[in-house]
Amino acid sequence: MTKPPTRIQLRNRTAILDAGLDVFSKYGFRGSTLDQIAQAAGLSKPNLLYYFPSKEAIHTALLERLLENWLAPLQALDPKGDPVREIVDYARRKLTLSQNYPRESRLFANEILQGAPRIYDTLRTDLKTMVDGKAAIIKGWAQAGQIADIDPHHLIFSIWALTQHYADFDVQVRAVLGDKPPYDGAAVFLDTLYEKLLRP
Numbered sequence: 001m002t003k004p005p006t007r008i009q010l011r012n013r014t015a016i017l018d019a020g021l022d023v024f025s026k027y028g029f030r031g032s033t034l035d036q037i038a039q040a041a042g043l044s045k046p047n048l049l050y051y052f053p054s055k056e057a058i059h060t061a062l063l064e065r066l067l068e069n070w071l072a073p074l075q076a077l078d079p080k081g082d083p084v085r086e087i088v089d090y091a092r093r094k095l096t097l098s099q100n101y102p103r104e105s106r107l108f109a110n111e112i113l114q115g116a117p118r119i120y121d122t123l124r125t126d127l128k129t130m131v132d133g134k135a136a137i138i139k140g141w142a143q144a145g146q147i148a149d150i151d152p153h154h155l156i157f158s159i160w161a162l163t164q165h166y167a168d169f170d171v172q173v174r175a176v177l178g179d180k181p182p183y184d185g186a187a188v189f190l191d192t193l194y195e196k197l198l199r200p
Helices: 007-031 034-041 045-051 055-075 083-100 102-113 120-143 152-168 170-177 186-198
Strands: none
Touching: 007 034, 007 045, 007 055, 007 102, 034 045, 034 055, 055 083, 055 102, 055 120, 083 102, 083 120, 083 152, 083 186, 102 152, 120 152, 152 170, 152 186
């Protein structure tokens, strides 16, 4: 029988994952090292390797945790709800995720830009199945005349692009906006955009 981890072990594992998230989101998988992660976690490299055998193991653990949170906003799309409100609320949830978890967003973006070597199987199975299912719901709403006749997959892609941009291109957004907080007005803009787009 495996003994449950001690409080110190749990604390160290959490510190490693948090440090890994910070390092990977800044430098990408290829540009990051175990030494950087160990230093950020306040641990020696041998101590870090006690918990995770490799850089890839840390990265994979972070991606697995991230995907669960990343898919939740779309999973919450309710086929029995008001169609326009459901889609607008989905965009809002994605924007909130981008605002509250920018490092996770950049970690995911870096993985995708590298060809998704560690999560491609999940993308073409679990993600595809869920997106196809939600796209079918959106298509049904369009066919019933409840929303405009639009391509549901590209609608979902547009929501991903418009919300994750704020986290993934944070430096660019802040450079353009100057002293104005980057998320000021973003939610209202998205509400207006999608409400007008979806109007039958």
